[in-house]
Amino acid sequence: MRPNFNIHIKGRSLWKICALVGLGIVLTCCVLQIYNINQPITATAGSTITITTRDSVSTNIDGNPILTNFVVGILLPKGFAGATNTTVSYTSSLGNGQMQLMPSTAIEPSTAGSSNLSYSASMLAKFGIGNNLINDLEWVVFRSVNQVSIASGVVILGNVTFQIKVGADGNTTIFKPAYVICESNDGLGYFVGNLSDPFFAFNNGARMTVNGPGDILDLCDPQLTSFNPPNALQNDLLTITYNEGLDSLKLLKGNKLYLCVDTVYTSDGKKLTGFCSQTEQTQLLETSSTSNLYTLTFWPASFFKLSSTQTLVEMAYHIIDANGNKVGLNDSSAPFIYKFSCN
Amino acid sequence: MKKLQKLKILNVLLFVLVLLVWTGCKTENVNPVSESVKDLTGTWRIVKANRNGTNLLPLVDSNYINFNKFSIVFKGGSYTIVNPLPFIVTQNGTYSLDNPQYPFTITFKQTGSTTPISTAFTYPIVNGVRILTLVFSPGCPQNTYSYSLQKVN
Incomplete structure (x- = not known):
């Protein structure tokens, strides 16, 4: 049964x-x-x-x-x-x-x-x-x-x-x-x-x-450029992202965009220049064909050829295109500023 | 009648089973195998790199900065860095493990520096290959990097 x-x-x-x-x-x-x-x-x-x-x-x-x-x-x-x-x-x-x-x-x-x-x-x-x-x-x-x-x-x-x-x-x-x-x-x-x-x-x-x-810390509005990690020093690998969709004046033409660093300031009071160029080293690449987001990851200590005793404080920069057109802070000609700090 | 025959067969099978168990047991002397000394000697290249959990390999891929070109060579207590990247140390020097058989910490001492730099590391075998993983913060302490390296030769 x-x-x-x-x-x-x-x-x-x-x-x-x-x-x-x-x-x-x-x-x-x-x-x-x-x-x-x-x-x-x-x-x-x-x-x-x-x-x-x-x-x-x-x-x-x-x-x-x-x-x-x-x-x-x-x-x-x-x-x-x-x-x-x-x-x-x-x-x-x-x-x-x-x-x-x-x-x-x-x-x-x-x-x-x-x-x-x-x-x-x-x-x-x-x-x-x-x-x-x-x-x-x-x-x-x-x-x-x-x-x-x-x-x-x-x-x-x-x-x-x-x-x-x-x-x-x-x-x-x-x-x-x-x-x-x-x-x-x-x-x-x-x-x-x-x-x-x-x-x-x-x-x-x-x-x-x-x-x-x-400094100006805008924590809630989309920015033309942003950094990951947001807080970094010269021996971090730093990724800069340019959001082309926020360039309301459409100042930059084409899809070849570059990081143009006008001046770098070090803790010993020096101003370093000569880092604005349109080369493979400075080129930002679009993350996908339709993203309008361009990124470049760089190692600041190497990028700016710092000596072992130099410490970065800040850099003033623009984003430029292949023809040298520039975009700066809030779509103006004033440079963006990035401060190297952990705070 | 049939039931009795089945019972007899079962008894025979049980006897055979007990016999097998009895003869199958024997004392065996096992010599303990000593853990091998962890030897880092050789050239190591990066196979995996993360920054705060984000995969860095697709982000860092140019002629100027490239994880494929970075290597660290361990030989006779010394190390040499080829095509440097942000790392625990920036200069060549000497290294040591806290325990040659069961290491949990590796210590680097750069040439000309009196301050050794130690970091925890793992040394597992992944798909039959030794992987050396180091975790460190070369810049801000809140930014954590993890490099996994594989021996080339």
């Missing part, structure tokens, strides 16, 4: 539903929103700016109220040193309070037991660098000093206020901040893994220009 291994469990679906409801009791918390960001679009390096966000939390918790910390994150240029130059406070229908820097050792709950990321690293992994293009930004994360008791079925309305001393590095910086709110029980997780049901809210901010006496 053929054995019958089919086991029938009555109410199999019922168990699934019970498990789901059980998870719901533990995990269901809130629907969060950042729906109003009041942020300046210009500022002066060294000044303190105020940014406020209006937030709401609709709670849905089975059982007793939960004790948790409000958590906020803001995406800032690394040059701002946001961890030391930012203070955060909040007002809410559950009371007002101060926020403190999230310890780097605190694990963001949705990564606990897997990647075990800090809040800052987890925000970078989940939201990247927002609407910026150059990865020279960091997520600075704060949590409420006091825990808050949150009951079910309430709508918490609140304002978060950031006071930021901008432009600590003295540079002119153009970037787009971004904002995250969550609470410390659920972090950046989702209700039963459903991506349409997050335990957090994320919003991009408007483009901001912080004017300073130093």
Whole structure:
């Protein structure tokens, strides 16, 4: 007789539903929103700016109220040193309070037991660098000093206020901040893994220009030329990319384009010239026939024939075509500047 | 009746099996094989190069800068770099391994320099060929390069 291994469990679906409801009791918390960001679009390096966000939390918790910390994150240029130059406070229908820097050792709950990321690293992994293009930004994360008791079925309305001393590095910086709110029980997780049901809210901010006496760091706009790696020294292999599609004046003709370095400055105060030529060594090659992106990878120490004691500081350069037509900073005749630095 | 015959055959087969297991077991003296000394002597060329995880080989391919032309020759405790590229060291000199049988670190000492430069390296056999992989930062410390080299002769 053929054995019958089919086991029938009555109410199999019922168990699934019970498990789901059980998870719901533990995990269901809130629907969060950042729906109003009041942020300046210009500022002066060294000044303190105020940014406020209006937030709401609709709670849905089975059982007793939960004790948790409000958590906020803001995406800032690394040059701002946001961890030391930012203070955060909040007002809410559950009371007002101060926020403190999230310890780097605190694990963001949705990564606990897997990647075990800090809040800052987890925000970078989940939201990247927002609407910026150059990865020279960091997520600075704060949590409420006091825990808050949150009951079910309430709508918490609140304002978060950031006071930021901008432009600590003295540079002119153009970037787009971004904002995250969550609470410390659920972090950046989702209700039963459903991506349409997050335990957090994320919003991009408007483009901001912080004017300073130093270099111009445009982190969010496509550039005519860009470098990989962005920070390098003379013994790195440096790849320059020219984005022909952004040459709105169409100054360069044909597809033979070259790196023309006008002047190189060294730490011993010397100016080196004679590196503007149209040769195989200086030619940028198009990455594909339709990309409009031209690249050249070079070794600065060798390219500029430096002695073992010379250190590069910066170079002023143009991109030129076979006929000697030039393009410079913002499609002008002024040279592009690249600084050799690790910061 | 048939059942009894089957049982007898099974018993005979079991006896043969036990006999085979019994006679199959014998004590064998195994002499431990000592690990070979890792000898880097020879000329090594780059077969793989990454910068911060990006493959550099298609990016660096001209008469002026070319990974195919770079080589490092190890001989009698000295090394010589041919057609230099950004590397751990820029000058020729001497080298040593932290352990001749199980090396984890290679140390370069450039001629005229008193400061040795050490780096971790791996020395696996890939497709029957020894590959020497070195990881280093010749420029900014946040820029990491990885060169994998294969012996030419």
